[in-house]
Amino acid sequence: MTIQQIEYFLQLSEELHYWRTSYKVNITQSVLSRQIKALEDELQVTLFNRSNRKVELTPAGKFLQQQWKPLIDQVNASALYARKIHKGEGGDIVINHPGSITYDILPDVLARVTAEYPEIKVELVQIRHSQEIEMLKAFKIDLCYSRHKHEDELLTSVLIRHDSLALMVPAAHPIVAAADITRETLQQERFILSTFTDGETFGMKMEEVFSAYGIDPAVRFESDFGSVIMSLVKKGLGISVIPYSYSLANYPGVRFVPLPFEVPLYLIWRKNEENEVIRNVLDILIK
Missing domain, CATH: 1.10.10.10 (Winged helix-like DNA-binding domain superfamily/Winged helix DNA-binding domain)
Incomplete structure (x- = not known):
């Protein structure tokens, strides 16, 4: 039959x-x-x-x-x-991204992908930065936006842009401008920060920031999710240093004070990718 x-x-x-x-x-x-x-x-x-x-x-x-x-x-x-x-016109693709690009670059690039390939299904995930490389190599994610420049012989990456950092404080906090940010005003603050691993790009940038102000931050909470950090800052549980693009979320109860520091954003993928769908989407993302 x-x-x-x-x-x-x-x-x-x-x-x-x-x-x-x-x-x-x-x-x-x-x-x-x-x-x-x-x-x-x-x-x-x-x-x-x-x-x-x-x-x-x-x-x-x-x-x-x-x-x-x-x-x-x-x-x-x-x-x-x-x-x-x-033909690269349909299928599924999994993209990992930091929460900080949710409010600006991510909607724009997805709009371009959808316009070009309307039948591609995109799954968006946010995983711990310490898991990004292994999940890429295990084909559990396909493309990865990251603040960290990972070095691996099976992967390749491109620098997408640099993003400004900001000090995020509760709306009623006395720090309202860059001139208010000094060693004295920061020394007694509790901080809510991302989880860092030695040698990682974002963690090294945080060390640079705190070194510039001459403080050893008192970290009370750690989270890899910006939405959690914003919620804790709003509750008055501490202040944070995060990418300024989070301000585009218009999250109530917090204030963003720009800092004279930037962090990179990379796009990472597997070398010699054979999936036509992923290659086509990649072409759009790195234009």
């Missing part, structure tokens, strides 16, 4: 006429008859009652028509989608 035989059967079950069916499927009537007979022999059921005047489905034929039609429709749809994937 082949998919082709099933398709012949379904077409004949709609037409109930051998000549019209053979014309539609572009085979001779005798070939169609042989294919249907071979299908009946393999199934050991009669699919059609035939007479000189008409062709009718048997009860078994009606049952198989109902069962097989949605299955064949799904097979054909899957085959079409596979062709789209092959």
